Amino acid sequence: MSSDPLSSSSAGSPPPQSTVRRDLAWVAAVTVLAALLGASFDLSEKAYRFTRGMERFQLDELPGTLFVLSIGLAWFAWRRYRDARREVRHRRLLEEEAERLLADNRRLASQALQAQELERRHMARELHDELGQYLNAISLDAARIRDLSNGHEPEIHRISLGLMQSASHVYREIGDMIRRLRPIGLDEFGLPSALEHCVDGWRERLPDASFSLTIEGDFSDLSDALNITLYRLVQEGLTNVSKYARRSRVELFMVRAPRETPGSAAGAAVPIDEIVVTMADDGPGTDLTKPRTGLGLIGMRERVEALGGEFHVASEPRRGFLFCARVPAHAGLTEPVN
Structure with missing residues (x-):
């Protein structure tokens, strides 16, 4: 540090x-x-x-x-x-x-990240509303052609089935792109539901790892910048688990609670409304004193500190990895949110 x-x-x-x-x-x-x-x-x-x-x-x-x-x-x-x-x-x-x-x-950096997330959300909506609509229309037309052929035109029947399969494949790929661009359920159901869906997805990808998710507090009034920062923080942490600790036990804890700090007037305690995110695994760990080639931790730190928070990591070889982020709950509320 x-x-x-x-x-x-x-x-x-x-x-x-x-x-x-x-x-x-x-x-x-x-x-x-x-x-x-x-x-x-x-x-x-x-x-x-x-x-x-x-x-x-x-x-x-x-x-x-x-x-x-x-x-x-x-x-x-x-x-x-x-x-x-x-x-x-x-x-x-x-x-x-x-x-x-x-x-x-x-x-x-904060403005660049917000602009990037805004563009990602716009692209996700365009992919869902425009391409999804046309792909659905192509699939319906191909199904109509298949029904009209009624087995009398085998070649047309085969081509219509191929169109339906291709449209379904492209639709699934677009769905994956939308999920990477914008977390599923973040705008509709809130941050806790989006994190639960994210962890469930990693449970399917990493069957040898065990995941524990604990969320406490009210996260309904957070800014979009803070919501996406917390989500990307967890997402990057789970990505690191998939790279370096695929058989580990992962514990994820997120809580919103006031923390009292010494005040300047007569030593009075001043409550600070903050959100704490902690992720720990019992994987192989790493030596933090050695230089790292990846940019994951740097990006996580920049996202947190851009919102006025603190980011700390702790790890030793063969003793797991832990990161802890503290972010003010009001972070990002003064920035324009679209």
């Missing part, structure tokens, strides 16, 4: 005024203590008597030289302090710019 830029900025910020005053107080205290010790033990006289016999080596000029050296070191430290302050300000500006660019990038 990437480090928080705000925490790194605060770590590199200049010390507060209280810390500066405390340090100055320590310097003043040490100086006064040195003066008291010098007065008590007559350090200057002792140093003079020690260096007076070595005047030919100019050691009697050592105190003055050390004083100039201390002034020079203080000037050097002050210059470095100014440079450090300037560098901290520059770093803070760069981090603010990076945060702004990251927010713009996520907003653009």
Whole structure:
């Protein structure tokens, strides 16, 4: 996981005024203590008597030289302090710019995903309404031709049967395309029903795996962007199971519930209405420290973070795979939904 830029900025910020005053107080205290010790033990006289016999080596000029050296070191430290302050300000500006660019990038990614899903829904409707209608008409006409031939024209009867089979095959293929473009039942019956249908489909495709789906909460007032994000999240997770954990036990949990977080006023708890999606399997797992060539996890993270959520994964070799996404329940409501 990437480090928080705000925490790194605060770590590199200049010390507060209280810390500066405390340090100055320590310097003043040490100086006064040195003066008291010098007065008590007559350090200057002792140093003079020690260096007076070595005047030919100019050691009697050592105190003055050390004083100039201390002034020079203080000037050097002050210059470095100014440079450090300037560098901290520059770093803070760069981090603010990076945060702004990251927010713009996520907003653009969210708009691109919404435009993609809108186009997919439009194409699914066109395929269902236009091509489905004409394919149904072709099938009915072919059945009418078959009935009219009445066995007297074997060639026409055979061709009409072929047309009916071809129309049925194309209709099934279009149905598969529509399901890939737009989840079945998502618009008509809601997110829970669409997820149950999706999991049932994977139960048929992966008979060696076991699936458990638990859904708690009300999902009726979610935005279309959030609905499709949650569905695609589960869909991508199940696709990864089919690739890497075909014989595993998969547990999928989705809940909508408020989560209390510490508030800013008098430590009061602030409830946050959020949706949590967790999927875990006991498959072979993976080493997350190694680079991955696939874009599935990256796409899942981008979808979740584009809506202001959090996405976390955990996995180790031979110890399964788990991902958890937290998304605000109001995400996407401010965006135009068509």
